[in-house]
Amino acid sequence: MTAKAAIRVHGLTKCYGVGSGALVALSDIGFSVGEGEFTVFVGPSGCGKSTLLKILVGLDRATAGTAEIQGEAITGPRRDTGVVFQSPVLFPWRTVLDNVLLPIDVLRLDRKQHLATARELLSMAGLSSFERHYPWQLSGGMQQRVGIVRALVHDPKLLLMDEPFGALDALTRENMNMELQRIWMEHRKTVIFITHSITEAVLLADRVLVMTPRPGRIVRDIRIDIPRPRDLSVANTPLFGEYVREVRELLNATGAID
Amino acid sequence: MFGIQHHVLRLLFMVAVILGWEFLARFFEVPAFILPTPSAIAVALVRGVQSGLYISNAWVTLAETFLGFLLGVFLALSLGTVVALSRRTEFYLYPFIVMFQSMPKVALAPIVVIWFGLGMTSKVVSAALVAFFPLMVNTIAGLRSTDPDRLSLMKSLNASPLQIFTMLQLPNALPYIMAGIEVAMIFSLIGAIVAEFVGAEAGLGMLIQSMNLSLDVAGQFSILIILSFFGLGFSVILRLLKKKMLFWDASSRSEKKGGEVA
Ligand SMILES: Nc1ncnc2c1ncn2[C@@H]1O[C@H](COP(=O)(O)OP(=O)(O)O)[C@@H](O)[C@H]1O
Numbered sequence A: 001m002t003a004k005a006a007i008r009v010h011g012l013t014k015c016y017g018v019g020s021g022a023l024v025a026l027s028d029i030g031f032s033v034g035e036g037e038f039t040v041f042v043g044p045s046g047c048g049k050s051t052l053l054k055i056l057v058g059l060d061r062a063t064a065g066t067a068e069i070q071g072e073a074i075t076g077p078r079r080d081t082g083v084v085f086q087s088p089v090l091f092p093w094r095t096v097l098d099n100v101l102l103p104i105d106v107l108r109l110d111r112k113q114h115l116a117t118a119r120e121l122l123s124m125a126g127l128s129s130f131e132r133h134y135p136w137q138l139s140g141g142m143q144q145r146v147g148i149v150r151a152l153v154h155d156p157k158l159l160l161m162d163e164p165f166g167a168l169d170a171l172t173r174e175n176m177n178m179e180l181q182r183i184w185m186e187h188r189k190t191v192i193f194i195t196h197s198i199t200e201a202v203l204l205a206d207r208v209l210v211m212t213p214r215p216g217r218i219v220r221d222i223r224i225d226i227p228r229p230r231d232l233s234v235a236n237t238p239l240f241g242e243y244v245r246e247v248r249e250l251l252n253a254t255g256a257i258d
Numbered sequence B: 001m002f003g004i005q006h007h008v009l010r011l012l013f014m015v016a017v018i019l020g021w022e023f024l025a026r027f028f029e030v031p032a033f034i035l036p037t038p039s040a041i042a043v044a045l046v047r048g049v050q051s052g053l054y055i056s057n058a059w060v061t062l063a064e065t066f067l068g069f070l071l072g073v074f075l076a077l078s079l080g081t082v083v084a085l086s087r088r089t090e091f092y093l094y095p096f097i098v099m100f101q102s103m104p105k106v107a108l109a110p111i112v113v114i115w116f117g118l119g120m121t122s123k124v125v126s127a128a129l130v131a132f133f134p135l136m137v138n139t140i141a142g143l144r145s146t147d148p149d150r151l152s153l154m155k156s157l158n159a160s161p162l163q164i165f166t167m168l169q170l171p172n173a174l175p176y177i178m179a180g181i182e183v184a185m186i187f188s189l190i191g192a193i194v195a196e197f198v199g200a201e202a203g204l205g206m207l208i209q210s211m212n213l214s215l216d217v218a219g220q221f222s223i224l225i226i227l228s229f230f231g232l233g234f235s236v237i238l239r240l241l242k243k244k245m246l247f248w249d250a251s252s253r254s255e256k257k258g259g260e261v262a
């Protein structure tokens, strides 16, 4: 699966501020992600997960170290990247379909050409009958699905997701996890997924990278060998429990709580 | 909330107040130059409209108001945009903005009439001056209220500053801008009327002023009625516009974004 590295990060450090008031958000982060791999970062609030993602998106610069996508140093936002935020971040004056087509508009791609893709993705997310609706007419879970569909519409190679289901209730969240797995298995994007939920991490990941705070660093890289497609019942298997326990112990050992 | 019987009662109450006014004014023989009877006001209104006097002057005031409104809106939107998007411009203009904000703009009307004469121009300028400020303030506030997550989304797509402005900041500011326009419309009428008071060749404000000199209070009341209908018309137009443009804005139903004082 890891034929070629999609992302390569080495010695990445990020400080906010300077002098004695400086805060080291990330310290000496290094990892690489293979093409089509589903990588989950798990760690407590404030350990620098969003900071790392912002650097990968190209919205923020590292203080030291290197970060490469497809072998190119990140100098700014890239066209082949889709981003999903913790909140849906939809535009209330656009319909669901127009929200999904926002990247097409911004990237000045042909709307007609991508309309079919947008509709297909919406139908895959169970939103076909809602394309003429406005975001505020949808539930929180549906809005978040629109956000995911939007991130996929311009067919990016890389999908970056920052706690995309963090604001949802537990039931909706589990359903969304299953849908995301289905979408991923169909499209095989390279995914970086951030969460502070241990079970969500183990359920979704090919690999779980465990982070600890102050300064944020990666303490373990765990390969999750549970066959796919995984359904919610795998959470009851001993193997799953074993992985969860391993991650939890790492987080507890460093004083970080889920 | 209130049933049909309450609407009927309200109408009856209004009629009762007018009849009471008519009765008391006649009973105590209040002089017409202090408080005219409603019937005298109605007669003045009908006579003024029939003779064409009110119509021709109303057109003048309406035109001044509308042109002043357009000028004020244009200036407020452009300056507001520049100030909102450029910290440097804001820094240098800030003292002027603060000074202008605390100044009653209608007090500029006499100077404006000296500068621009007794014709329509001075009324247009005065209307624009009064309408300008609340809209500019709202434009700035609206453009500044852009959600940082939405901004990050646009930036993650490599959007240009122009794209960010047209696709995000401007639509996002529309509820504020519409609230500012609502105030600007009423304010431009105030600005035009006050400038007509100061000195004019035509217009409803000029009519009020000349009727005042001849102690024609009934006539003045009849013009006030016309002016309130103007104001009513403006707010109806705006309500329709808002319904069409701001259907997506939950807060525009509860009128909370407001302007300041003329
Ligand atoms: N723009 C910023 N300026 C200063 N400090 C920041 C900024 N962004 C994040 N931080 C700090 O960096 C640390 C990591 O933040 P973040 O990456 O958001 O963590 P996480 O997403 O894991 O909760 C926190 O202590 C946070 O307060």
Ligand SMILES: [Mg+2]
Residues within 6 Å of the ligand: A049, A050, A051, A162, A163
């Ligand atoms: Mg975060």
